[in-house]
Amino acid sequence: MEHILTINNLTKRFGPITAVDNLSFTIEKGNVYGILGPNGSGKSTTLGIVLNVVNRTAGEFSWFDGAMDTHEALKRVGAIIERPNFYPYMTAVQNLELVCKIKGVDTDKVDEKLEAVGLLDRKDSKFRTFSLGMKQRLAIASALLNDPEILILDEPTNGLDPQGIHQIRQIIKEIAAQGTTILLASHLLDEVEKVCTHVVILRKGASLYSGRVDGMNASHGFFILESNDMEQLKATLESLPSIDKIKSEGEQLVAYLNQPMDATELNQLMHQKGIVLSHLVKRKESLEEQFLEITNNLN
């Protein structure tokens, strides 16, 4: 497996604030990675470090299995980490041609990249006439001009209307489908769920979950239970190896599973132990509930 980026025990402190806290993860070729976390959780700082615009306090990162130094490696990376400065009175094509000159790449890819972001028919329009969504799409085209192996985007849909958001997400998926690895930072679970294959969830700079997006949803669910004898019910649940943890919620108990079990099976088991259930419901957390659970747990 080819590693595009490996981060080991990365830490960044700004005075008393630990923005990135002993963070480790690996980016493999061909996947779409999301760094997901609330505002201030260290997403932008992490991207800044690997793009050499923020100095790290401790830890390491290496691009392309350490095959080249960071300066060389970054020539194979396309990144948008802040709103790019295009010239308002120049057209889309003129702006991208200028970027080519600055980056030292051929201008023959300009039309192809405008096409990739759906702006070819607006190539001769001045930048100042573009909507926010079009400006963001032009930024993506600009980041693609050097045919990067990985495209890095910080909050790519921030401030856009629903249609603009949809267009950007579609474009990201199309770029990924052509084999470009993607790393994006987002505070939107929904965005990561829709666009990414892998996720690193950050809270206060530390990773709470790192793995496949569908792996986040691997929970086996939970039961909501009530009985005339809640003490006995609790004790019995505690003795079951398939129950992970139990919470009291008002009059009811919530029992989380660590392996598959359906409500009939649990009902039979309880019946055998002489417990009569007056309420039994099985539920599975939505991804959103699981995300909130993961990010709130360490409060």
Ligand SMILES: Nc1ncnc2c1ncn2[C@@H]1O[C@H](COP(=O)(O)OP(=O)(O)OP(=O)(O)O)[C@@H](O)[C@H]1O
């Ligand atoms: N230059 C800086 N000086 C001091 N503190 C900083 C600096 N840059 C970031 N921080 C702090 O580091 C923490 C992480 O910030 P960062 O911008 O990386 O988070 P984020 O997850 O990208 O959030 P947001 O989406 O709001 O940008 C925050 O507490 C922030 O205030």
